Each structure stands twice: as structure tokens, then as C-alpha cells.
Amino acid sequence: MNSPVVTVTLNPALDKTITVKSLKIGGLNRVQDMRIDPGGKGINVAKVLKNFKVDALAAGLTAGFQGQLLLEYLEEEDIKTSFINAEGETRTNSKIVDEKAKVTTEINEPGFFVTPKILAHFNERLSNLLDYSSILVLGGSLPPGVPEDIYRIYVEMANSKGVRTILDADGKALEEGIKAVPFAIKPNIYELEKLVGMKLLTEKEILSAGRNLIEQGVSMVLISMGKEGAVILNNKEAYRVNSFSIIPKSTVGAGDSMVAALAYTLLENKTLEEIALWTTAAGTITASKPGTQVCTLSEVQQSLHQVRALKI
Numbered sequence: 255m256n257s258p259v260v261t262v263t264l265n266p267a268l269d270k271t272i273t274v275k276s277l278k279i280g281g282l283n284r285v286q287d288m289r290i291d292p293g294g295k296g297i298n299v300a301k302v303l304k305n306f307k308v309d310a311l312a313a314g315l316t317a318g319f320q321g322q323l324l325l326e327y328l329e330e331e332d333i334k335t336s337f338i339n340a341e342g343e344t345r346t347n348s349k350i351v352d353e354k355a356k357v358t359t360e361i362n363e364p365g366f367f368v369t370p371k372i373l374a375h376f377n378e379r380l381s382n383l384l385d386y387s388s389i390l391v392l393g394g395s396l397p398p399g400v401p402e403d404i405y406r407i408y409v410e411m412a413n414s415k416g417v418r419t420i421l422d423a424d425g426k427a428l429e430e431g432i433k434a435v436p437f438a439i440k441p442n443i444y445e446l447e448k449l450v451g452m453k454l455l456t457e458k459e460i461l462s463a464g465r466n467l468i469e470q471g472v473s474m475v476l477i478s479m480g481k482e483g484a485v486i487l488n489n490k491e492a493y494r495v496n497s498f499s500i501i502p503k504s505t506v507g508a509g510d511s512m513v514a515a516l517a518y519t520l521l522e523n524k525t526l527e528e529i530a531l532w533t534t535a536a537g538t539i540t541a542s543k544p545g546t547q548v549c550t551l552s553e554v555q556q557s558l559h560q561v562r563a564l565k566i
Contacts, residue, residue, distance in 0.1 A: 257334060259303055259389045259517050261296030262380065262408065263314035265365040265397040266337075267347040268324055269293030269506070269546050276354040286353070291546040292327040293347055295393030295422055298507045298548065300333050302514030302536070305550045308521065311336055313383060315376060315397070317366040318343035336383060338376045342366030349506055351544065358504050365397035373400060380408065384415045389517050392431065393422035393510070405431030412436075418520065422513050424448065435471035438520075440513050442478045460485050461492060461566060474526075476516060476533060478509055484537075486530045491565060493530045498560035500542040507548050511540040515554065530563040 273287040292301075296312055303310035313336040316324055321337075321344035328335050345363035352359070384390060390412045392405050405427050412419045418437035421428065424445040432439065432449075446463055447454050454460045464475040464487045477485045481502075484495040515536035519529040535557045539549035 257309045257311035257383075258387060258521060259300075259308060259310040259391065260380070260383050260387045261299045261303075261310060261312050261391040261393075263294035263296035263312060263394055264368070264376075264400055264404070265345070265395050266292065266294035266297055266314055266316060266321075266324055267345045267363070267365075268320050268327075269347050269349060271349045271351060271504075271506070271544075271546055273351040273353060273544070277350060277352040277357075277359065289546075290327075292324045292331075293546060295510050295513070296391055297328070297333075298510035298546070299391050299393065299514045299517070301331065302507075302511050302540075302548045303517060304331065304333055305548065306514065306518045307551060308518055310334070310517075311383065311387075313337065313376075313380060315340050315366075315368060315372065316344050317341060320344040320346065336379060338372060338379060340366055340368055340372045349504070349546070351504060356502060358506060360506070362395070365395070368397050368399035370399075373404075377407070377411075381411055384412055384417050387417055389520060390417050390419045391422070391513060391517060392419060392436075393513065396427055402426040403430040406434040409434035409436045420513055420516055422509065432467065432470065432472065437472070438474040438476065438516060439467065439472055440476040440478065440509065440516065442480070442509060443482075446477055457485070457494060457566065461487065464492070474529075476512065476529075478512055478537060480505070484512075484530070484534050485566075486526060486533070488526055491526055493527060493563040494566050495530045495534045496562045496564070497534045497538040498557065500538055502541050503544045504546070505541050506546050508537040508541040511549050512537040527563050527565075531558050531561045534563075535561050
């Protein structure tokens with residue numbers, strides 16, 4: 255299947271979003287609303303790109319009855335998929351939305367165990383998919399059995415085929431992935447602090463950490479900072495981005511929406527300043543939506559004028 259964007263989700267989930275009036279820790283909580291959505295960073299990115307009218311394919315691993323259910327959800331949403339079935343059961347990630355406090359609590363399961371045989375099968379599948387793609391999106395946690403350097407292997411695979419990679423991971427997976435020099439990375443401020451081993455308290459420190467990654471060969475760094483906006487840079491320029499005010503309803507998928515907007519703007523050959531505006535608008539709109547709902551193309555286009563990108 256030919257698609258300009260391929261997203262990889264090795265540890266997908268069924269996202270169960272539960273809304274309560276006010277979360278009582280250790281007490282009885284009555285559910286006001288509940289919904290189940292296919293989840294995982296790569297899957298979320300594919301959902302947003304579908305809204306943006308981009309031909310994207312979600313690839314990865316699934317397992318068990320819940321894995322089949324996840325694929326059925328994706329089929330209902332008309333998202334192209336290429337998943338390989340493993341033994342075990344696809345995880346459920348629970349998200350508890352406290353309406354009064356406007357806070358979402360996430361409880362994520364580890365996922366199924368992946369054997370070397372299944373992983374090798376998927377690696378071969380991904381190599382074939384990249385022969386017909388221009389952007390690879392890697393993101394999310396790794397299931398048990400998958401080596402921590404798997405993103406490095408995938409970035410190297412993409413680089414050998416002239417495919418640009420956007421990496422959105424944390425911890426060791428991010429650290430290893432950077433070694434293969436992806437085209438772009440999108441850490442949030444906490445992931446970046448973990449990567450550099452220190453608190454980044456000022457704009458100057460954040461910019462310095464980003465420039466260090468550029469010096470390592472990464473072409474673009476997008477650092478998301480929640481309500482504080484974002485910093486984006488390449489080897490020529492950098493911008494501090496301030497977004498518009500919203501009432502946050504769920505941060506689930508906000509970072510994934512930024513990654514999707516980044517992929518979209520790269521396909522559209524937009525400038526770094528335009529990428530700054532689009533990615534921040536996409537993340538902000540998704541954060542204003544309940545549960546796992548994501549932004550649409552028209553919503554982003556209509557809000558671009560509210561975002562400010564300041565050259566730094």
C-alpha cells in the first residue's frame with residue numbers, strides 16, 4: 255500500500271476514557287460518560303492526518319480480541335492499516351477525566367510480549383512500506399520484548415531509503431533513536447530535561463538544549479511546553495510560539511496532533527515559522543476537546559491567526 259506518511263505504533267491500546275464529576279481517591283466514583291477509542295501515538299497521528307486529508311497508513315503490532323476490536327475501530331474511521339498480530343492481548347489505557355478539577359489521570363498497561371520472530375516479521379513489513387513513503391512517524395512506548403534501540407534501527411532504515419523520520423519518544427527509546435539522526439524530534443519539556451539530565455528553567459537553556467540536538471544532525475526540533483507554548487528550531491532559525499487561551503478538557507493526543515501537523519506542513523513545504531503556527535494550533539485545539547477527540551484541518555486553519563511566533 256502506497257502512502258506518503260507511515261506511522262508506527264508497536265504498543266497500541268484501546269483508550270477507555272471515563273468522565274466523573276469529581277474524582278474521589280479511595281471512594282466511590284460514578285461514571286458520567288465513557289468512550290473507547292483506538293489509541294497509541296502513531297494511531298493518533300494517523301487519525302489527525304485523516305482529518306487533514308493526508309493519505310496516512312498506521313502500522314504496528316496488535317494482539318488478541320482487543321487487537322481485533324482496535325482494528326475494527328480504525329476501519330470504521332476509514333484509516334489504512336498494516337498491523338501484524340502477536341500472541342497475548344492488546345492493552346487498555348484508562349483515562350479518568352475529573353470535570354471539576356479539569357484534570358485527566360492516565361493509567362497505562364504495559365502491553366503484550368513481542369517475540370523476536372514477530373518483530374522480525376514487522377521489520378520486514380515496515381521496510382517494504384517505506385519504499386513507497388516520504389515520512390515515517392515513530393512514537394510511543396515499547397511493549398515487553400522489544401529492544402530499547404528499535405527506533406534507532408527504524409530511523410536508519412528510513413534514512414537509507416531517503417524517508418524523513420519524525421521521532422516522538424522518551425527515555426532510552428528517544429536517546430537511542432537520536433543516535434541514528436532522525437529528521438525531526440518532538441520532545442515535550444519534561445522529556446527534553448530527562449534527555450539532557452538537567453532542569454531547563456529559562457528560554458535560553460531550552461534553546462541551548464535544542465541547538466545541541468541540531469548540532470548532532472537533527473534537522474528540526476519541536477519542543478512542546480503545554481500552556482507555555484512551544485519552541486521550534488532548525489540550523490538557521492528558531493521561534494518561541496505562544497498559543498491562544500483555551501479551557502483544557504484533555505491533553506490526550508495534543509502532542510500527537512502537533513506531530514501530525516508537523517508531518518502535514520513538511521509535505522506542504524511550509525516555512526519554519528508556518529510550521530510553528532500550525533503545530534501549536536493543532537496541539538491547542540486538541541487539548542480543548544474532551545477525551546481522545548482531535549483537531550480538524552478547518553479548525554487549525556481558522557485559529558492560525560491567534561498563534562504568535564516570535565523569532566529568537
